[in-house]
Amino acid sequence: MHQDWIWGLVGGLMIGAGAGLFLLVNGRIMGASGIVGGLVDGSGRETVSERVAFLGGLIAVPPLLVPLYKTVDTHMTTSVWIIVAAGLMVGLGTRIANGCTSGHGVCGISRFSLRGIVATAFYLLGGALVLVIFRHFLGVI
16 A cells, blocks of 8 residues: 555644744744745845745755655656746735645644635635646646
């Protein structure tokens, strides 16, 4: 039996622990899109060092974990254009929703935030709908 689900559990626990640590250290809710958005639009000037450190950790930790894996198969498409388009759509969606899955899904739901619960439900429904359309109808992914 495949044990791939364990990596999802480990990843979820790491995100939850990171959100808790961010709240304890900074006194604010962790949301990756808000952290990046504050750097991009300049609204996070007073906390630029912690924002850069957070993003540095997001970039640095995965390569450090590579020795733990025998093989890494993300099942991701090899089309650069699809990856870029998906990234832009996710970025646009997080700005429209005023948050991302880490902010709404992890931190919002854990605080019983109605806004976080509704946003997460729409993220999941939207993701499922896009997957069905692009995989089963268009055959792109």
